[in-house]
Each structure stands twice: as C-alpha cells, then as structure tokens.
Amino acid sequence: MQAPLFLSSIAQEIGITNPIANDFIIHALTPLEYGEEHDVSYIDQVQYFRVLAESKVGAVLVRERDYEAHKASFPAHVQPLFVRNPHLAFAKLSQKFAQSEFADPFAPTLYDKSTKPSYPNIQPCAQIMQGVHIGENVTIGARTLIMPGVVISDDVVIGDDCKIYPNVVIYRQSMIGNRVNIHAGSVIGSDGFGYAHTDSGEHCKIEHNGIVRIDDDVEIGANVTIDRAVFGQTHIKHGVKIDNLVQIGHNCVIGEHSLLVSQVGLAGSTSTGRNVVMGGQAGTGGHIHIGDFTQIAGRGAVGKNLPPNTKWGGHPLMPLDEWMKFYVSLRRMLKKQEG
Missing domain, CATH: 3.40.1390.10 (MurE/MurF, N-terminal domain)
Structure with a gap:
C-alpha cells in the first residue's frame, strides 16, 4: 500500500x-x-x-x-x-x-472456464473464449461475448449483450455500457498524450489517472484508440458510432448519436453536442466544442467552437457552401493559368 x-x-x-x-x-x-x-x-x-x-x-x-x-x-x-x-x-x-495496470503482474494470463475465478464477476451466460486475460475485480454482463486475444485490465465494467472482438485492449477502470460492440485491435483507456516541458526542452509525462466511460448502444470500429482522462472521464455517450482508425484524445466528450468517420482525430478536451457528423480525416484542436447537429466535411480542420445546426469544411475552416464556392473558384483560376 x-x-x-x-x-x-x-x-x-x-x-x-x-x-x-x-x-x-x-x-x-x-x-x-x-x-x-x-x-x-x-x-x-x-x-x-x-x-x-x-x-x-x-x-x-x-x-x-x-x-x-x-x-x-x-x-x-x-x-x-x-x-x-x-x-x-x-x-x-x-x-x-500513477497507477499500475494490473494489481498482480504474476496472475494467470488465461481465463480457464474449468476453474471459477476468485475475483471477476462474470455472468454465467457470458461467453469468454480462449486466450483472454482478465484482471481483478472485472464485471462482465449477461450474454456478452469476449473473443480471443482480448486483454481486460483491473476494475473494468462491461455491460450486457456486448461484443468485444479479438485483440481489443481495455485499460483499468474503463466503464462500458450495454450493447456495445468494440471491433478488433481497438484500445480503450490508454494513456493520453500529455507532457509538460522543462526550460531545456525535455518532456515530462503527465500521468492520466482518469477513466473512459462508454454508454449504451455504441459501436467502435477496428483499431480505434480512446484515451483515458487526465482526471475525470473521457465520455462516449449513448448511440455514438465510430468508424475504423479514429483517435479520441483525453477528456473528450462525444455527444449522443454522433458519427465519426475513419481517421478522424480529436485533440484532448474536445466536446460535441448530439448528432454531430465528422467526415474522414477531419480533426480538431484541443478544448473546442462543436454544437448539436453540426457537420464537418472530410479533412475539415476545426480550430474554433462551432454553433449548432451548421455545416463546415476546408482548411482553414469555413461554412460548407462558402468552402465549395471557394474550391470551384480556385479550380477556375488554375485552369486559366494553365490555358
């Protein structure tokens, strides 16, 4: 202790x-x-x-x-x-x-269904396949399926009717609701990317001791990374759908029923309202809020707070209609120069 x-x-x-x-x-x-x-x-x-x-x-x-x-x-x-x-x-x-990921580093690495574990709380109708590592004080709900190669750290809670696909890693104290699907290779609750800097330019790591919370009916694609909070929680709210290869930084809050398309990158403490749509490779700076029902076109670079019920695109970011007109005008200018 x-x-x-x-x-x-x-x-x-x-x-x-x-x-x-x-x-x-x-x-x-x-x-x-x-x-x-x-x-x-x-x-x-x-x-x-x-x-x-x-x-x-x-x-x-x-x-x-x-x-x-x-x-x-x-x-x-x-x-x-x-x-x-x-x-x-x-x-x-x-x-x-700083907290260790597993309470006992010498604990058995496989969950053997033939022996009842002394500490995880796993519902009898949950399915745990071979080659799964389960830490201490883990809760796994009814009818949840945990596939081979999954690593679940200490104090994780997983709800009912979830599917955790092969080689997913769920770090300590993560909270996952009901009917959540997490596809292969995704990492939930990894350390956020945060450093302070000395006068001589060395990087001093900020330990992230918060958690990730994922609400009900969330779908997370393959090779997605969701970082845990510095303190408090990174929160993925009800009904969010996340495509493959998305990065969500520490302390982000993703509003209900939002859609994040492949290769979206959200810097730390980004928050969105409900039903926000972000196209492929769109990204945000840190500490930015995107309002309800707002849409960001692919590769849009969000560097400021955005109001609800709006559409945006481009880099630098501008209203979507304006960006499309700008792009058409630019193409015309290039053609004139070529002609």
Missing part, C-alpha cells in the same frame, strides 16, 4: 517556493471545479481564476505573479503554492499518483 503523500513532502521536488501554511495528505489531483479539501489543482492560464470562487480544493499550484494579480479571487480555504511553471509542477506531482 502506498504511503500517505503529504503536501510538505513534495514541496522541494516540484519547486514550491513559499511556506506551506496548512499541510495535509493529498488525496487526489483534480480540476478546480471538482476538487475537495484534500485535493490539489493548478492554474496555468489566467481565465481559470474565475472558477476559484466556487472551488473546494485545498491547494493550487500557481505563479506568484499571477497570484498577486488575482489575489482577490482566492477563497480563504484555497492555499496558493508558488511555482515557476504550474504545468510542469503538476506533471511531476501526477507521477506520484
């Missing part, structure tokens, strides 16, 4: 420069809006100071100059921790909370 991690014990390691007025055992790293009194968060951009008034976190990593400029935003219970680079300090601290 990991020893308690006191705030004072990590001060020197992550570069806290001011005295710690209220020492406590750190329970978790959280966003400002979700934390509790023994949790730690960070502020790297000034717009997040507006969230502080309602925050319950016990301490916040922050630049001293930013704190001085926004001192009035700090509630009395939130302790500022001065660091040069809050993002880098957070990355270093996140490594203290």
Whole structure:
C-alpha cells in the first residue's frame, strides 16, 4: 500500500517556493471545479481564476505573479503554492499518483472456464473464449461475448449483450455500457498524450489517472484508440458510432448519436453536442466544442467552437457552401493559368 503523500513532502521536488501554511495528505489531483479539501489543482492560464470562487480544493499550484494579480479571487480555504511553471509542477506531482495496470503482474494470463475465478464477476451466460486475460475485480454482463486475444485490465465494467472482438485492449477502470460492440485491435483507456516541458526542452509525462466511460448502444470500429482522462472521464455517450482508425484524445466528450468517420482525430478536451457528423480525416484542436447537429466535411480542420445546426469544411475552416464556392473558384483560376 502506498504511503500517505503529504503536501510538505513534495514541496522541494516540484519547486514550491513559499511556506506551506496548512499541510495535509493529498488525496487526489483534480480540476478546480471538482476538487475537495484534500485535493490539489493548478492554474496555468489566467481565465481559470474565475472558477476559484466556487472551488473546494485545498491547494493550487500557481505563479506568484499571477497570484498577486488575482489575489482577490482566492477563497480563504484555497492555499496558493508558488511555482515557476504550474504545468510542469503538476506533471511531476501526477507521477506520484500513477497507477499500475494490473494489481498482480504474476496472475494467470488465461481465463480457464474449468476453474471459477476468485475475483471477476462474470455472468454465467457470458461467453469468454480462449486466450483472454482478465484482471481483478472485472464485471462482465449477461450474454456478452469476449473473443480471443482480448486483454481486460483491473476494475473494468462491461455491460450486457456486448461484443468485444479479438485483440481489443481495455485499460483499468474503463466503464462500458450495454450493447456495445468494440471491433478488433481497438484500445480503450490508454494513456493520453500529455507532457509538460522543462526550460531545456525535455518532456515530462503527465500521468492520466482518469477513466473512459462508454454508454449504451455504441459501436467502435477496428483499431480505434480512446484515451483515458487526465482526471475525470473521457465520455462516449449513448448511440455514438465510430468508424475504423479514429483517435479520441483525453477528456473528450462525444455527444449522443454522433458519427465519426475513419481517421478522424480529436485533440484532448474536445466536446460535441448530439448528432454531430465528422467526415474522414477531419480533426480538431484541443478544448473546442462543436454544437448539436453540426457537420464537418472530410479533412475539415476545426480550430474554433462551432454553433449548432451548421455545416463546415476546408482548411482553414469555413461554412460548407462558402468552402465549395471557394474550391470551384480556385479550380477556375488554375485552369486559366494553365490555358
């Protein structure tokens, strides 16, 4: 069992420069809006100071100059921790909370139906084929089929009537609803792509300790990757259909009944409303929201929030009708030059 991690014990390691007025055992790293009194968060951009008034976190990593400029935003219970680079300090601290994928690395690698496992909760009418690795405290629902080569890590929940095709990997604590199909080679809950950077250009890994949650009636194609959240959850909502070779970054939220066509790539914290359609090879920058019933044409590059009930295309992105006219005009200009 990991020893308690006191705030004072990590001060020197992550570069806290001011005295710690209220020492406590750190329970978790959280966003400002979700934390509790023994949790730690960070502020790297000034717009997040507006969230502080309602925050319950016990301490916040922050630049001293930013704190001085926004001192009035700090509630009395939130302790500022001065660091040069809050993002880098957070990355270093996140490594203290890294979790192993399997509780017992020497556990048997195959689920043998002839011996009842002591820890997974598998419904008798579920089908587990040969060559499946199941971790501790896994729940598998009724009539769910797990095909050969699947690896299921600890604390995963899979609902009823699911089909998990060969060589799928489901990382720890992932939550999968009912009637979910995940096709061959897909990876659910892998570590997100997040790094902080030192002054000399080295990359410091941010450990992702959140989860992936997949709601009912979701279809996930082959070789799709859905990254788990830094904290909180990456959420695929009810009825979403995802084509092959799609990448969904950490903390993304995909709205109900949305369609993501092959090779779509969503950067971290992208969110969509319901019934969003993204054509092949379309992509987004991070922290972008796409409104309900919005459509993105293939190869569309989304770099800003998009309103609901609209259609977009191109790079740079523009309304779809405008982009089609622009493309036709460009073709005409090229033909004139050639003639």
